[in-house]
Amino acid sequence: MPNGQHHQVLIVGGGTAGITVAAILRRRARNIAIAIVEPAQEHYYQPSLTLVGAGVYPLAKTHRPQASVIPPGVTWIRDAAKSFEPGKNTVQLQNGDALTYDYLVVCTGVKLDWDKIAGLADTLGRNGVCSNYSPTTAGYTWECVQKLKAGDKVVCTQPPMPFKCPGAPQKIVYLIADRLRRRGIRKDCMLDFFTHAPAIFGVPYFARALVKVAARYGIGVHYQQNLAAVDGQGKTATFEFVGDNRKGERENVPFDLLHVSPPQSPHDNIKSSPLANASGWVEVNQATMQHVRYQNVYSLGDVCSTPNSKTAAAVRKQAPVVANEIATAVAGKLVLGAYDGYASCPLTTAIGKTILAEFCYGGKVTPTLPLNPSKERWVGWRIKLTGLPLMYWHYMLKGYVWFPKHNTDFKEEAP
Ligand SMILES: Cc1cc2nc3c(=O)[nH]c(=O)nc-3n(C[C@H](O)[C@H](O)[C@H](O)COP(=O)(O)OP(=O)(O)OC[C@H]3O[C@@H](n4cnc5c(N)ncnc54)[C@H](O)[C@@H]3O)c2cc1C
The missing domain is CATH 3.50.50.60 (FAD/NAD(P)-binding domain)
Structure with a gap:
């Protein structure tokens, strides 16, 4: 193939999902060759933009150079995917190159x-x-x-x-x-x-x-x-x-x-690709994140079809599932579990107060802290303002996966 390049794992999109999957994969199986296709020079922690708008967080702290978040040993292809040919294991880039892969991970987020x-x-x-x-x-x-x-x-x-x-x-x-x-x-x-x-x-x-x-x-x-x-x-x-x-x-x-x-909505090149469902989202199994028609394709984050709330918190739980599936297939490592639809949304109800909303598929409430989750709390605000950004840059994007478990047995009090 002219201008062709082959990658064992090709990740398209180096936002929250792409970097997290790459980082976990590097820790799971060091010998896997991984490349990320991402055109942006800056990587944003988008959840803090809400606080920028309210004047409690500087914009400068919401982003870092993309080069600084690409995991060591991972190849960064500074271009955008133009089209997808999953039947040929090929992704065409804007610059005219064609990339082939053993495994493809699609995480191009949403279009505004x-x-x-x-x-x-x-x-x-x-x-x-x-x-x-x-x-x-x-x-x-x-x-x-x-x-x-x-x-x-x-x-x-x-x-x-x-x-x-x-x-x-x-x-x-x-x-x-x-x-x-x-x-x-x-x-x-x-x-x-x-x-x-x-x-x-x-x-x-x-x-x-x-x-x-x-x-x-x-x-x-x-x-x-x-x-x-x-x-x-x-x-x-x-x-x-x-x-x-x-x-x-x-x-x-x-x-x-x-x-x-x-x-x-999904980007146009996703909507028009064979990867999309009727609504344009990348059509994956909601527990394994594996594509329903192309077994060597995975998708996670905002662009995939799973019916969870589209959040970075969801990515935090989806990424280990995708990384484990690929590591298992490539390197014979153990699969660790399925994605249960977890999402988290710290609802900032005042300067200094937040309801930490955490829930799974079907709207099941699944708090991590042993506190009444419907209450506005200062501790939730501190987690949103300081804890989660620290966790994002220094833990999640570095491929660490241990987090306190959310409580799937939580009983809601009667309304
Ligand atoms: C205002 C705001 C507040 C939020 N608050 C919260 C919150 O409180 N809690 C929470 O958990 N989540 C929150 N989120 C959501 C969270 O930021 C997203 O769900 C998360 O970033 C999704 O990750 P992703 O990797 O799917 O998409 P993104 O992080 O958006 O990354 C997609 C990447 O794909 C790249 N890309 C696009 N097209 C192509 C292409 N053709 N080729 C190659 N690369 C491409 C883009 O450049 C981008 O880097 C918030 C978002 C916003 C905007």
């Missing part, structure tokens, strides 16, 4: 579909329109929050599922409310949260707690309304009703600060 909202791309980062979903706009969220004054209107949005971090769209509403409360102008401002979903959170146990948090701050919660258009200069957001009773009707809502959580 800013263009699906009319007018948004023209005004994002200006006119009070901000988003924590991109490192280029999270700092602007904090700029906008600081400019808020009595009489202003804050509008925050949540897109249709699936999107990464099920709590991020509403965490910022609570943090803004708390900022305004501390400045003594909370009651003089209007705060509204518009969500495409019929409930405030997908796991009823945590939804019950969050409804109370929103009520405490006096935040208006509007269900089944989807952001359809933004007029930045006119400071108006247009929402479309998606519930049965008023389906298709539109409503214009004025704002001074509009925080947008954009709709999200």
Whole structure:
């Protein structure tokens, strides 16, 4: 094959999932030859972007050079995959090269579909329109929050599922409310949260707690309304009703600060590949992360089809499963277990307070700490602010896999 290169394990995407799998594989079986295809020069710890938007975490601490997170001995191919031919064990790169592999791991994350909202791309980062979903706009969220004054209107949005971090769209509403409360102008401002979903959170146990948090701050919660258009200069957001009773009707809502959580989907080259399911996600077994049609292909993280919440916490539990499966196949090591759908979402309900939401497939609540998980706690805040970033950079991305077990026998109290 001209320009061809063969790799025992080829990982496409060097974000949270790609680096974690590579690092674990290096520890499991040192003789495996691994290459990562990743075009970005910087690696981001995205969960801290929520805190950047609230002015409690510097943007500079959320990223490191990609070169510094590539595990030693792993080849970094500084390019993007263009297309996938799993029938030929081949990945085509943007630069025209073709790579072949024994095992392929696909973890290219999600695409942020800013263009699906009319007018948004023209005004994002200006006119009070901000988003924590991109490192280029999270700092602007904090700029906008600081400019808020009595009489202003804050509008925050949540897109249709699936999107990464099920709590991020509403965490910022609570943090803004708390900022305004501390400045003594909370009651003089209007705060509204518009969500495409019929409930405030997908796991009823945590939804019950969050409804109370929103009520405490006096935040208006509007269900089944989807952001359809933004007029930045006119400071108006247009929402479309998606519930049965008023389906298709539109409503214009004025704002001074509009925080947008954009709709999200797989990248086009995944959607159009033979790896995709009907919705475009890489179609894998939800316990083993192995592709359902191509046995030497695995996928994890935001791009795969498993019905868990798309989080870095999910990746932390998926990555050892993928690494063990591949190490077993290549080097005859033992398989250690299956992925149970674990995800974690530290719900920052105030500066200094967090509900540590942890749950598995089916919304089963599975806390790690022996504490009532529906309570807002300072310890959860410290874990979110300091503990998890440290754990991410120095433990997870280094391929260490021992973590305290989440409690799968937890009994929810009656609502
Ligand atoms: C605002 C915000 C808050 C969040 N909060 C939390 C939280 O509190 N807790 C939590 O656990 N998670 C949180 N998350 C989600 C978490 O960051 C993601 O779930 C996680 O990063 C997914 O990892 P991934 O590797 O699948 O995708 P990413 O980390 O996004 O990595 C994908 C990589 O693929 C690369 N790529 C894309 N296309 C190609 C291509 N064609 N070829 C090669 N490489 C390609 C990209 O450059 C990128 O580096 C949050 C995310 C955001 C944005």
